[in-house]
Amino acid sequence: MTTQYWFVKQEPSDYAWPDLVRDGRTAWTGVRNPAARNHLRAMAVGDAVLVYHTGEEKAVVGRARVVRAAYPDPTADGAGWVAVDLAPVGSLPRPVPLATIKAEALLRSIALVRQPRLSVAPLRGPEFTRLLRLGGA
């Protein structure tokens, strides 16, 4: 199975990238959107993930990897919602702002731009690589 690439969004006042770095690993819970849930289900251990901060910051800030595939979200009321576990790989030396992403032709079709409310989305390999490079990684 080849590595898949993903993009997750987070409101940093809720749980921020530095929290993940500090914790070393976290359960990515609380996703309550069916499309995002389907993406969580498709994640495999070892998949690469980029973490984006919404709100004030609006930038891709870090790189993580999937360390546990989808399992029932313990924070959900009903059945059917899932969480994965993520571990940090590294902070981007230069966070990549939304404005930069929008200015890149290659990145214009990613879900962040096309569908800003989707909190978990797939990335193509070249998109992932470009974002990493823009971030100085």
Place this chain on the structure above:
DNA sequence: GCCAACGTTGGC
């Protein structure tokens, strides 16, 4: 099962 009304998210 359709669709209008409403709520939420997130950028500006």
Place this chain on the structure above:
DNA sequence: GCCAACGTTGGC
């Protein structure tokens, strides 16, 4: 604070 996008809810 406003607005666009989109998801959810509830009446029919």
